[in-house]
Amino acid sequence: SQKIEQNSEALNIQEGKTATLTCNYTNYSPAYLQWYRQDPGRGPVFLLLIRENEKEKRKERLKVTFDTTLKQSLFHITASQPADSATYLCALDNYGQNFVFGPGTRLSVLP
Amino acid sequence: IAGITQAPTSQILAAGRRMTLRCTQDMRHNAMYWYRQDLGLGLRLIHYSNTAGTTGKGEVPDGYSVSRANTDDFPLTLASAVPSQTSVYFCASSDPFLVGTATQPQHFGDGTRLSIL
Numbered sequence: 001s002q003k004i005e006q007n008s009e010a011l012n013i014q015e016g017k018t019a020t021l022t023c024n025y026t027n028y029s030p031a032y033l034q035w036y037r038q039d040p041g042r043g044p045v046f047l048l049l050i051r052e053n054e055k056e057k058r059k060e061r062l063k064v065t066f067d068t069t070l071k072q073s074l075f076h077i078t079a080s081q082p083a084d085s086a087t088y089l090c091a092l093d094n095y096g097q098n099f100v101f102g103p104g105t106r107l108s109v110l111p
Numbered sequence: 112i113a114g115i116t117q118a119p120t121s122q123i124l125a126a127g128r129r130m131t132l133r134c135t136q137d138m139r140h141n142a143m144y145w146y147r148q149d150l151g152l153g154l155r156l157i158h159y160s161n162t163a164g165t166t167g168k169g170e171v172p173d174g175y176s177v178s179r180a181n182t183d184d185f186p187l188t189l190a191s192a193v194p195s196q197t198s199v200y201f202c203a204s205s206d207p208f209l210v211g212t213a214t215q216p217q218h219f220g221d222g223t224r225l226s227i228l
Contacts, residue, residue, distance in 0.1 A: 004153075009151075034214075041221065041222075042221050042222075043115070043221050043222055044201075045219070046216035046218070089153065093214045099214045101146075101153045102153055103151060104153055
């Protein structure tokens, strides 16, 4: 069955450093991949979408890569700030079929 | 402010009771979804609706039912609650899926925290 794994459950980094979160998958061939941010007590908020034929996507301090050979997406936050502390979820999509969320990684940016 | 409204925000319920979680959106999105979120398991799709009048089953539909009488409302009903249905429930909506394209980004409500005793 398909499986999605994200980093460890939690990641701590120092303010100003680059945070790198991973999303690995097996038994799945996604055409698209989405990343969401979720704050405690709130619903997820969409951040970025990347297509299988795009190697990289950027939005302000965020960068996402998508390697279909390694079956992996990396989510980078550069110059991280305490306000970036949240849980980040990846979601896989195969043209609307089997849209599946990963379990999430809780990021803490320490001042 | 446009978005998804879920009610109640939290509820404690005795096992065996019937419960309806309400979800209303004002973005005129055709597609709506219900997820449950449990620690370590992430978001799992319960039911979805691609347009008013149609519904479909997701990954974990047993014990739940939905209806979609109009575009804006998508209630989720637990006919006879059991403790394993203790979870945080999220409703979401999105623009309609177009064949051959990506699932559109989903807009989420802030959830209903449900405890079944």
